[in-house]
Amino acid sequence: MVNYREQALDRVFAALADPTRRALVAQLEQKQSLTVSELARPFPVSLPAIMKHLDVLSDAGLITRSKSGRTVNCRLTAATMKSAMDWLHRYERFWSEGLARLSALLEEDESCPPTQVLLQPPSQASPSSAASTPRRPRSKPRGPTRK
Amino acid sequence: MVNYREQALDRVFAALADPTRRALVAQLEQKQSLTVSELARPFPVSLPAIMKHLDVLSDAGLITRSKSGRTVNCRLTAATMKSAMDWLHRYERFWSEGLARLSALLEEDESCPPTQVLLQPPSQASPSSAASTPRRPRSKPRGPTRK
DNA sequence: TCGATAGTTAACCATTAGGTTAAGTGTAGC
DNA sequence: GCTACACTTAACCTAATGGTTAACTATCGA
Numbered sequence: 001m002v003n004y005r006e007q008a009l010d011r012v013f014a015a016l017a018d019p020t021r022r023a024l025v026a027q028l029e030q031k032q033s034l035t036v037s038e039l040a041r042p043f044p045v046s047l048p049a050i051m052k053h054l055d056v057l058s059d060a061g062l063i064t065r066s067k068s069g070r071t072v073n074c075r076l077t078a079a080t081m082k083s084a085m086d087w088l089h090r091y092e093r094f095w096s097e098g099l100a101r102l103s104a105l106l107e108e109d110e111s112c113p114p115t116q117v118l119l120q121p122p123s124q125a126s127p128s129s130a131a132s133t134p135r136r137p138r139s140k141p142r143g144p145t146r147k
Numbered sequence: 148m149v150n151y152r153e154q155a156l157d158r159v160f161a162a163l164a165d166p167t168r169r170a171l172v173a174q175l176e177q178k179q180s181l182t183v184s185e186l187a188r189p190f191p192v193s194l195p196a197i198m199k200h201l202d203v204l205s206d207a208g209l210i211t212r213s214k215s216g217r218t219v220n221c222r223l224t225a226a227t228m229k230s231a232m233d234w235l236h237r238y239e240r241f242w243s244e245g246l247a248r249l250s251a252l253l254e255e256d257e258s259c260p261p262t263q264v265l266l267q268p269p270s271q272a273s274p275s276s277a278a279s280t281p282r283r284p285r286s287k288p289r290g291p292t293r294k
Numbered sequence: 295t296c297g298a299t300a301g302t303t304a305a306c307c308a309t310t311a312g313g314t315t316a317a318g319t320g321t322a323g324c
Numbered sequence: 325g326c327t328a329c330a331c332t333t334a335a336c337c338t339a340a341t342g343g344t345t346a347a348c349t350a351t352c353g354a
Contacts, residue, residue, distance in 0.1 A: 069351055
């Protein structure tokens with residue numbers, strides 16, 4: 001059971017990690033039901049690519065599809081999105097506390113050095129060495145190392 | 148700017164799509180700061196694998212790292228997690244409305260067939276044909292089709 | 295009945311992800 | 325100074341991902 005829930009979270013977060021899929025979900029937010037062709041129309045990629053994305057969203061429990069004649073209608077379903085939300089809620093105090101601590105710090109004596117707050121700007125998107133010390137030089141190329 | 152936010156969401160959802168990384172985040176929920184070795188200890192994979200996961204979490208703005216002597220301390224940061232939460236909030240009405248409609252349906256005359264509600268059990272995790280009609284037989288193998 | 299529409303899926307490709315081992319670097323303690 | 329500890333990173337591997345084209349099937353309307 002726990003494993004199943006974990007796998008469901010895997011799929012929901014993975015499904016939402018792609019900008020095309022989030023854009024598909026956003027369309028379905030605007031309109032209750034859309035056909036596959038209507039969903040595909042704004043995107044520059046091929047129809048089978050969109051169909052693959054819809055497969056991923058369906059596997060994640062984020063949409064349902066129903067066929068009517070030759071068209072397939074897609075609708076949002078939200079149960080698994082709610083479970084992702086619940087998971088994120090566990091960390092709400094980390095930004096709430098950060099904001100609260102910021103407020104408290106502003107009221108303290110200015111001679112008192114501020115403690116580090118949790119809310120921090122995100123690191124730059126790059127292969128990172130996010131340790132506060134300067135990045136050390138890369139080690140020398142090694143050539144084939146596999147035995 | 149908008150693109151930057153989209154890319155940030157890409158990274159946050161992708162970072163949380165892996166069970167190992169969610170487990171790393173959960174450890175940091177329990178304890179304010181942990182070293183890389185402490186974080187790695189519960190996992191059956193190699194230390195460089197954990198280091199790669201920490202890189203992904205850092206790139207997503209979910210942790211910060213600071214070096215003290217030979218140890219690196221990791222802490223949760225929550226700003227980008229909050230942005231994922233905000234994105235999911237857009238869909239809150241889809242499970243709220245679903246629940247409300249379920250309540251309304253329960254109060255209706257039982258002879259009235261229920262309309263389809265939005266909250267539905269997630270589909271089984273498998274290559275899916277989630278259309279309500281039975282899955283059609285696979286088409287015949289085609290052999291190489293590339294020109 | 296036939297052509298158009300809507301969707302489906304096999305086969306393929308390039309890239310990325312998640313793991314490994316091996317070798318390396320910086321720091322701490324004796 | 326030397327060894328151990330903590331971490332870092334190159335090079336490699338397999339599997340998965342996100343896209344394509346081509347060929348196919350089901351349905352609709354003339």
